[in-house]
Amino acid sequence: MKAMKRSTLATLINATLFSAVAGTSFTTLAADEQAPVAKSKQLEVIQITARKRVENAQEVPVAVSALQGDSLDAYSSAGMDIRFMNAKIPSLSIESSFGRSFPRFYVRGLGNTDFDLNASQPVSLVVDEVVQENAILKGFPVFDVARVEVLRGPQGTLFGRNTPAGLVKFDTVKPSQDFDGYGSVSYGSRGAVDFEGAVGGALTDRLSTRVSVLWQDKDNYIDNRAPGFEQKNALGGYTDQAARIQFLYEGNDFTGLFNYHVRDMDGKPIPFYGNAIKSGTNDLIAGFENDVVYHDSASRATQQVESQGASLKLEWDLANHTVTSISGWESAEIYSRADIDGTELSLAESADGIPDQDQYTQELRLSSNYTGDVNYQVGVFYFDEALTIENYSYNAANNGSLNGYVIQQQDTKAWAVFGSVDYTVNDDLKLTAGLRYSDDEKEFSANRAFGPLSGDSGAPLSIERDVSDDHVSWDLSANYKINDDVNWYARIANSFRAPSLQGRILFGSEVTVADSETVTSYETGIKSDVLDGQGRVNATVFYYTMDDQQLTAVGGGANFNRLLNADKTTGYGFELDTEWVLTDELNATFNLSYNKTELKDNDLAVAVCKQCTVTDPINDSGLAVLDGNSLPHAPEWISNLTLRYTKELAGGDFFAYTDISYRSEIDFFLYESVEFEGKSLLETGLRAGYNWAEGDYEYEVSAFVRNLFDKQQVIGAIDFINNTGMVNEERYIGAEFKVKFY
Structure with a gap:
């Protein structure tokens, strides 16, 4: 077995590097042998801040992908939340059991399935240079964003704790002295309305501002048909509002940027479909309807999220150095109540809430700007979070009366x-x-x-635990310019995730602790511009080992989580990221990633579902042995293809855009079972329209569809005593009007 895995890894490495270098060599040779051909278009140079300074993405020794421009607009259409990025970037997947809040990120197979509100994740989210630690903060809507960067592999040196898998980084559009703005409104399936807009410009010759707003609304469309609880349009809707205001001061050698943002969402949680998975298979039951549930408590289901934050970035340009200070404050509140088992059997109606959360961060760094061979950055960082969590249990058989309450403080x-x-x-x-x-x-x-349970399991209980750790993270990288168009890089990096605690004692009596996990990653790759600037081919191969990986044993027939540490986890694979100008009118992108993960711990075992078909070995205690399993929500294959066609027409441009994304099979839980293996998922989007300019205005009208073939299947599950599932979004059809002004 080990020999075969080494052979597989070697084959992947050789194939990936050969394809990138061979493709580059061929196109370079062809260019040398043929007369230069004039091109009307070239791929733009992508500037990123993956290392906290502006650099050409092709010259940075980090596996990084960026979304901006047309691709970002197309992906985020149809009122999508942050999950629109799922399977759109190599090795990145995103899911949620809360819906439009609490997204969970996975990079190169590493993530966290924990659904408790103090769960930590190995993929960090940074928005406008401020880390968003709590999972509720990560669900802030995406609007008026200039660029999204995904950094794969450990990022512990510059970005700190809880980045052993990678980092997702958002940069919003900043104020400038130039007056500009936009407004767009779309209408789509199920009465969905999506409006966003921004306007900005100079207040004085040194002070500018930008105001951005978002409003998304969708009607309830899911009927409840539980006998005695029938209700039309009980679930599925939401109203999500957000705004951001920024002020930028630009002095001679000093800039100051203030950012305030706020969100208010009132809607319904993601619907849980009880007994939706056919026993002995991973198929939806015959006659499944995504707009029908059978809940005894659908009328009480709700999800309310409020968050706000502010940041202040101050920067001084000295003779040979830049001093940067970034102060941040974030605060979130949530209350989410749902029928978790998804049936009318009164098994599990519960709620989780954050009545109070405050996060304060401060970073101070000094960066050199020498013209010589050596430059450096040094800095200090401080993080302080106070988090209160409430867990509720309700007796659905008694009109939803409260029968359990726990408060956590971290x-x-x-x-x-x-x-x-x-x-x-x-x-x-x-x-x-x-x-x-x-x-x-x-x-x-x-x-x-x-608590809702009888005896000592429901009696008052108080538990306190403290954990602490320190760690030295490091990285070494090299970037070698093979020629003007091709860069080779190699990187070794080490990082960690701080200890985690879990105390969801509403249905249990145990606070579990996961020790720090550490990862060491090795990667090498080629970044190349080909076809005289008409193509871009970036390829990476990687291998990592993780010690004491933090895992969450979710479910197993119970409504609580247990934290575990796996002795060792390994992962390897490759990533291919390409862009092409095929003709003056047709552009394309194609990316592909392969990730193989494996748990290596002979003694690691977890409780399993009561009704599903478990395929793991079962030990004498009735637990599933996890040794050799892949990680949950870790697809081996992720791929994405986009095509954009543009044609001049009657003084404007007609355009058509399509994207096709694919991710292979996934396991929902640590243990493997027939019912709880998610099928591969292929989704297609189309967008077509016309844009034109008149004076200082640009207009665009378009129609679009997401999930073109209306392919619905299970993407997440609850494993209490029935095969409860969550499904992907149905087909969405809409139209949009947009205007930009200058």
Whole structure:
């Protein structure tokens, strides 16, 4: 078995690197042998801030993909939340059991299925240079965004704790002295309305501002047919509102940027379909209807989210250095109540809430701007979060009366010092080394006032636990310019995720702890511009080992989580990211990734569902042995293809855009079973329209469809005592009008 895996890995490495280098060599040779052909279009140079300074993405020794422009607009249409990025970027998947809040990110197979509101994740989200730690903060709507960057692999040196898998980074459109703005409105299936807009410009010759707003609304469309609880249009709707205001001051050697943002969402949680999965298969039951549920408590289902935050970035340009200070504050509240088992059997109606959450961050860094061979960054970082969580249980048979209540309190303090050095060996070779020391402390308490279970399991209970750890993260990388169009890079990186606590004691009596996980990653790749600027081929191969990976044993017939550490986890694969100008009128992108993950722990075992067909070995305690399993929600294959056609027509441009995304099979839980293996998912989107300009205005009208073939299947599950599933979004058809002004 081991010999075969080494052979597979070697084959993947050779094939990926050969395809990238061979393709580059062929096109370079062809260009040398043929007379130059004039091109009317070239791929734009993508500038990113993956290393906290503006750089050409092709020259950064990090596996990074960026979304911007037309692709970002097309993907996020149809009132989509942040999950629109699922399977749109190599090795990235996103899911949620809460719906439009609490997204869970997975990069190279590493993520966290934990549904408790204090869950930590190994993929960090950074918005406008401020980390969004709590999962509810990660669900902030995406609008007026200039660029999305996904950094794959450990990012612990510059971005700190809880980034062993990678980082998702959003940069919103910033104020400028130029007056501009836009407004767009769309209408689509199920009465969905999506409006967003922004306007900005100069207030004085040094001060500018930008105001951005979003309003999304969708009608309830899911009928409840539970006998005695019948209700038309009980679930499925939401109203989501958000706004952002920014002020930018630009002095001679000083800039200051203030950002305030707010969100208010009132809607319904993601619908749970009880007994939706046919026993002995992973098919939906015959006659499944996505707009029908059978709940005894659908009328009480609700999800309310409020969040706000502010940041202040101050930057001083000195003679040979730049000093940057970033202060951030984020706050979130949520209350989400649902019929978890998805049936009329009164088994599990519960709610989770955050009545109070405050996060404060401060980063101060010094960056050199020398013209010589050596440059560096050094900095300090501080993080402070106070989080209160409430867990509720309700007796659905008694009109939803409260029969259980737990309050959790978690206070987290972390600080770090970091540094990174870039050394230019010669015109072709650049080396980078980074180091970060992090210290992390958590104080946790869980108090059960009363519970729904009988006896001691429902009696008052109070548990306190504290955890702490420190770690030195590091990375070494090299970037070698093979020629003007081809760069080779290699990177070794080490990072960690701080200890986690879990105290969902509403249905249990245990607070579990997961020790810190550490990862060491090795990767190498080629970044190349080909066809005289008409093509771009980036390819990466990687291998990582993770010690003491933090895992969450979700479910197993119970409504609580248990934290575990796996002795060792390995992962390897490749990523291919390409862009092409096929003709003056046709552009394309294609990406592909392969990720193979494996748990290696002979003693690791978890409880399983009561009614499904488990395929793992079962030990003498009735637990599933996990050794050799892949990680949950970790598809081996992710691929995406886009085509954009543009044609001049009657003084404007007709355009048509299509994207096709694919992810292979996934396991929903740590254990493997027939019913809880998600099928491969293929989704297609289309967008077509016409744009034109008149004076200082640009107009666009378009029609679009998501999930063109209306393919619906199970994408998540609850494993209490019935085969409860969650399904992907149905086909969505809409039309949009947009105007830009200058």
